[in-house]
Structures are given as C-alpha cells and as structure tokens.
Amino acid sequence: MTTIRPRRSVLYMPGANERALEKARTLPADAVILDLEDAVAPDAKEQARERVCAAAASGAYGRREVTIRVNAVDTEWHDADLHAAAQAGPDAVVVPKVGSAREVHELERALELHGAPERTAIWAMVETPAAMLRAEEIAGASERLTVLVMGTNDLAKELHAEFVPGRAPLLGGLSLCLLAARATGKAILDGVYNDVSDLAGFEAECVQGRQFGFDGKTLIHPSQLEPCNRVFAPSAEEVARSRQIIEAFEQAKAEGRGVATVHGRMIENLHVDNARRILALADAIESAGE
Template sequence: MSRPRPASPFRSVLYVPGDKPRAIEKARTLGADAVILDLEDAVAPEHKAAARDNVVAALRSPWPVPVLVRVNGLGTPWEHEDREAALTAGADGLVLPKVEDARAVAELHLRPLWAMIETPLGVLAAPRIAAVPGVAGLIAGANDLARALRTRPHAERAPLLHALSAVVLAARAYGKVPLDAVYNDVRDPEGFARECTQGRALGFAGKTVIHPGQVGAANAAYGVSEEDAREASALLAAWDEARAQGRSVATFRGALIETMHVEEARETLAAWTPPESGSETP
C-alpha cells in the first residue's frame, strides 16, 4: 500500500515576469498557491528598472496568496535596489538565484529567503544553505544545472536525479520546503504531469510553474485527493480498533501500521479540503 501523503501549502508556485503588468494582475486569480514576481531571468537588462516599479506597485494591494520576488543575484548591478524595493513593498519572501555560499546568504540577514540551487556548487553546498536560519526553502533550477553539468535532454531527468534528490535531502534535513524546477514545454501537459508525479515521488513539496495552464495539474499532483483522504481515514479506523482492543500494533491492507503512519494519515486528513458540495471527511 502506498502511504497517504499530506498536501503542501506550496503545491504550485507561479513565476510571473516583472515587466508584464497585465500578467501580474491576472496571476491573482489563477489558483496558484504562491506567486514569484520575477526580476531576474525573465526580464531583459533594459527592462529591469520598469519591472521593479511594476512589482512594487503590485505589492501595494493585497494578494490572496503569498507573493515572493525573485531578485537579481549577488554581484549584479541590480541586487541592492531589488532587495530594498521588494522588502520595503512588503514581499512575503525573496527568491535568490544561483546560491552557492551559505555564509553569503547568512550575512544578508533576510527572512524568509528562498535559495535557488541551480549550479554544481549550489548542490554541493545545499545542506549548509538549508541550515541557514533565514532560509525558508530550496528551489531547484534544472535548466541552469543541466547546462552546467553538460547533460543531454532526458524525458525522465535521469542525469539530474542525483542533484534533485540532494536538494530534497538538504531541505528536509533542516525542515525547509523543497520546490521542484519548472517544466519548459507548456504545450506538453502529459509530460508536465509525469514530471509532477516524479517530483512528488522524489519528495518535493511542490512545483514551480511558468504557465497558468500548469497550475491545476501541480495542485492535483501535490495535493490530497478524496481517495487519499479515504485511505487515511480507513487506516486511522484500523489503528483505533486495534488500540481499543488493547493491541500495540495494527495492520491495514496487509501492512503493519506504526505511529508514523498514523501521524501521516492525520496530516493528510488535516490538509484535505472536502468538495464544495458539503461532503464530510471520508
């Protein structure tokens, strides 16, 4: 039996270019669990200042979800203005690209900070980066990582699996949130769904996305389905029956139930949202 999986509050995290005001406004309504307003790769150098102004303007009004700002990296001409503008405007967190040095991150004294792991040095330093108190999560950057590693394209991301798992391991070890990398082909929903399934299996908490059409699939892949909730409810019933009979252990569908399974089932039910029709917990 596959164990029930609790939902993540960051199932889908949508990147939106900072130089696209209409896209920023639309992002409020797309159902993503969080939004990243991007001042880095998605914005050409000549548009950086205007994009920063757009982001500041967007942050002046309330959002239904957390809004992070991906600032330009350390050592770039825009880093200080980006960070100051985002923090002053009230961003819910900063996303820092190409993080490789835990000490440099710690010296920024930023909370919360999301560190992008997208270079070989970043992967090797991921545990130290995740250990920095101000870091809220690690975001895998597969495009830059694949280029740096000189890998070939692979449908199952086989050349990157070691690095992706290293990001998850580092984040989970220090109680931080690991987010999977973007899927580039917005015309391939089947491929995107497969990669979401893979990312969930690897232990990622959610998926960064680049197109509104990817939000729903990410939410479904990283969320709690009604079937998950029913399985969790049935497992808890088996556990409660065993405890009522004075037994210290129980079995469910032929598998031994331990305390960790019970805790996970409870987390699953706590994260499950019943259908709007008013259905009760299974």
C-alpha cells in the same frame, strides 16, 4: 504538527508585464513569483522593480503566497532589488544561485538592514553543482530561509546535461536537495518544465516530483496549473485511506495493541504520521478555497 501551507503550484510571472501581474490575482496558483530576473530585460529592470514591489504590497493577491525574485548577488541590480523588496514586505524574497551558508547569512542581514518585516522569508534557489553539494549547509543556515527552489535549467547547463524524459542526469542533485530540505525541516519546490505545449510530459514530471517528495513545482505558464494542483494534492482515495489508518491505529491503542492492520497491511506510528500529514495538507488546500 507544524501548520502546512500548500505550495503545489508556484507560478513565475514576468515583472515587466503589468497585465501578467494583474492576471496572477485570479489564477488558481498556491503562490506566485513576481520575477525581476530572467523575465526582465536589462533596460526594463528599474521600471519592473517599481511595478513588482507595488503589486506585492497591494494585498490584491488574496490567499496566494506572494514572493519577489530578485536578481542574483553578482549583478548590478541585486542591492536595489533587495532593498525595494524588503520595503514591499512580500511573503518571501526568492534569491537565485545561492551557493553557501555565508550567502544566506548576508541575505538575512541585508533584509533586516533594509527593514523587511519578520514574516518575509528567504527562498533560496539552488541551481549549481556547488549548491547541490552544500544543500544541507544552505538549508540549515537560517530560520528565515523556509524554502529551497530547484533551478533545474541552470543545473543542467552547469552539468552539460541533456534534457531527457525522466531527468536521469539531474536525479543526483535533486535527491541531495530533497535530503537537505527534509533534514532541516524546510519545504522544497521542483524546477520548471520548459515545453508548455507538452502537458502530458509536464504531468509525468509532476508525478515524478511528487513521488520523490517535492512539496510542489515551479511553473512558467498558467496552462500548467491544473495538472500541477491535481497531482500534488492528496486524492480522495488517499484522504479516505489516511482516515482509515488513523482510526485503526487509535482503535488498536485503545485495545492495548501497538500495531494495527488496514486491508491486510501492518500499520505503525510512521504510517500514522504520514496519514496525519496528508489530512493536514488536504485540509489546508480546502481552507484555501481550492
């Protein structure tokens, strides 16, 4: 099985705020997005770029996956952001409003041109109706693209949709992107929850995201880390059940049977594959020190 990297919690940190960048070194996030886009005012873009790239290159974030969100391709800051990010060599460059395979290919060529190390991946934000309809094309465009990031705020804006519990207006787009990610073997992250004071609502949306199949969720505040990490991690019960499934199936194979039962339920290969994935994720989380 492919090595699993936990991405339960992926926290946006404002690139213009030096204290926030330092605080991110101590927070229990699986990954951080050092943000040059929405969190930075136009007159602070250049200073934030220098600060973020220095932070990403510092090696001070330990086990955390460190990414840089650049400004979108149609902005005056994009080219300079991409060049600086490539030189800094983060784990990934997060690109807003990716809308086609052609754009992915251009990003890939630009990173190579600017000298980005091979380990620096592309995380594509899909946040428009056009991107939803081209999600498989985008996800499959490059091996360097490893993660799709849902931009649910922009999607709701483009759809003229309301933010309601359960996110019914967005479910079609979320499902299309999940299908695209799984069809192409890429990870996928759920969008942000805007009300940082509503932790009950946030946790409910985490549960929904996990039930859908997301690998984790993007966050806007450190208070969201604990429930997010807990919801997107396998529970002790899931780990124990997964071990039982694997043991029962191996025993059945040894006895020449193709199926097994656990607590009265029939177990087949697909259940074993899922059990192995759950145990691999639990092991990866434990190895990361959570």
